[in-house]
Amino acid sequence: MSLSPLDVEGRDADGGLPAGSLLSAIVEGADDAIISCLLDGRVLSWNRAAERLFGFRAEEMIGQSIDMLIPEDRMEEEADIIARLAAGETLTSFQTVRLRKDGAPLCVSLTTSPVRDASGTIIGASKIIRDSGSWHAARDALARSERRFHMLADNIAQLAWIAEPDGAIHWYNRRWYEYTGTNEEDMAGWGWKAVHHPDHVERVVREFRACIAAGTYWEDTFPLRSADGEYRWFLSRAKPVHDAEGRLMSWFGTNTDITNQRDQAAAIENLLTEVNHRVKNTLATIQVLARRSAPGHDDFVKRFVRRIEALTINQDLLIDRRWGEVPVGDLVDAQLGFVRRRVGDRLRSEGPDVLLSARSAETLGLALHELATNALKHGALADEEGEVRVMLEVEDGEFTMRWSEAGGPPVKAPDFMGFGSAVIRDVPAATFDGEAVLDYTPEGLCWRLTCPLDAVAAH
Numbered sequence: 001m002s003l004s005p006l007d008v009e010g011r012d013a014d015g016g017l018p019a020g021s022l023l024s025a026i027v028e029g030a031d032d033a034i035i036s037c038l039l040d041g042r043v044l045s046w047n048r049a050a051e052r053l054f055g056f057r058a059e060e061m062i063g064q065s066i067d068m069l070i071p072e073d074r075m076e077e078e079a080d081i082i083a084r085l086a087a088g089e090t091l092t093s094f095q096t097v098r099l100r101k102d103g104a105p106l107c108v109s110l111t112t113s114p115v116r117d118a119s120g121t122i123i124g125a126s127k128i129i130r131d132s133g134s135w136h137a138a139r140d141a142l143a144r145s146e147r148r149f150h151m152l153a154d155n156i157a158q159l160a161w162i163a164e165p166d167g168a169i170h171w172y173n174r175r176w177y178e179y180t181g182t183n184e185e186d187m188a189g190w191g192w193k194a195v196h197h198p199d200h201v202e203r204v205v206r207e208f209r210a211c212i213a214a215g216t217y218w219e220d221t222f223p224l225r226s227a228d229g230e231y232r233w234f235l236s237r238a239k240p241v242h243d244a245e246g247r248l249m250s251w252f253g254t255n256t257d258i259t260n261q262r263d264q265a266a267a268i269e270n271l272l273t274e275v276n277h278r279v280k281n282t283l284a285t286i287q288v289l290a291r292r293s294a295p296g297h298d299d300f301v302k303r304f305v306r307r308i309e310a311l312t313i314n315q316d317l318l319i320d321r322r323w324g325e326v327p328v329g330d331l332v333d334a335q336l337g338f339v340r341r342r343v344g345d346r347l348r349s350e351g352p353d354v355l356l357s358a359r360s361a362e363t364l365g366l367a368l369h370e371l372a373t374n375a376l377k378h379g380a381l382a383d384e385e386g387e388v389r390v391m392l393e394v395e396d397g398e399f400t401m402r403w404s405e406a407g408g409p410p411v412k413a414p415d416f417m418g419f420g421s422a423v424i425r426d427v428p429a430a431t432f433d434g435e436a437v438l439d440y441t442p443e444g445l446c447w448r449l450t451c452p453l454d455a456v457a458a459h
Helices: 019-029 048-054 072-086 133-155 174-180 191-195 201-214 259-293 298-320 328-346 358-377 419-432
Strands: 033-038 043-046 091-099 105-116 122-131 159-163 169-172 218-225 231-242 248-257 347-350 387-395 398-406 435-441 444-452
Touching (some): 072 091, 072 122, 358 398, 358 444
Antiparallel strands (some): 159 248
């Protein structure tokens, strides 16, 4: 390193290390490149950090032009820096590019200050240079991340937003503004209430505030006004976002337009209601035809009509459940309600309330109805002492339903297995790929269906 033109003569206040030597030691020990040069660009000093950063040794640079470090397309930049220094200006943390000895470009942060002689005349410049490659990499990564975020946020179908921990919204995606026709100023904080339907906004705000206070996930459905004044229905959700220490940082929310789905669901519901009405009318007509077509066969007609009624009960239950999942408890109550009204608590059911598929509900409903009819006519419920228990079990992925009769008249196996036996035994076994057993014990009829839980459960 050389400081000869700018050396400071004399010693420190204690008469110890000469001031020039102290300055040299400080500069040489610095982590940043520290360079001094004249206004014409000739290098006067070059510390060890400068050697490490640029690859040039001090003897290679001292006396040479600083232009050796400047890319050709940035020469005017250096001329501007010198002009500003000559005017007494200091440049702080100026981001630029310089060249290493091997010609590789280097992103640097440059602080340049004027150097004055004893009379105060500016005769040169001191430069503190730091490698800013990691800073640029972080900045570029952040910029890429922001571009990806905005690309995602502004092109998803949902309206999206971010709120403060107290629920005040400070950011919306482009879709929100396009749909509502509002601007950032209109929507700041709780301004979003302006686009809510007046019949729903109080409820929405109340429930949203309750979730904010509890710090829990929020979900709601309500109409929002579009830019042209139309109200459309949205499914809205917001999730609390926490930092690494578990502190609530913000809320991220979306609004999904479900207007078409709601309209379709309403149309399907109306269609199902109409179909159910027509099916029940058809079943009623079949009942009438059966009575008129089989005079003198009262027993047959009664059993046939009851089976039709079982189908009607199933139909109503499935319509109420939109042909979706049916709790087995609801099925038992629906199909055995006519028995309970007659025998009270002599018919009991217990077990987990498994959610059945529509197909399972149809099959099990007919089997239960057939068992109940037989119990009233021939089995345990034919007198005042008998009882029936319907028990459900789920264990190790297996579903078991039991029908156990006790306390009634003595039971014996029928000589002929008719249609009823098929409904109780054969159809469930085949439908659920399981085993259905009818056991005519003297104490009372026992029926057991065992099959994989997946075969009966709703998915």
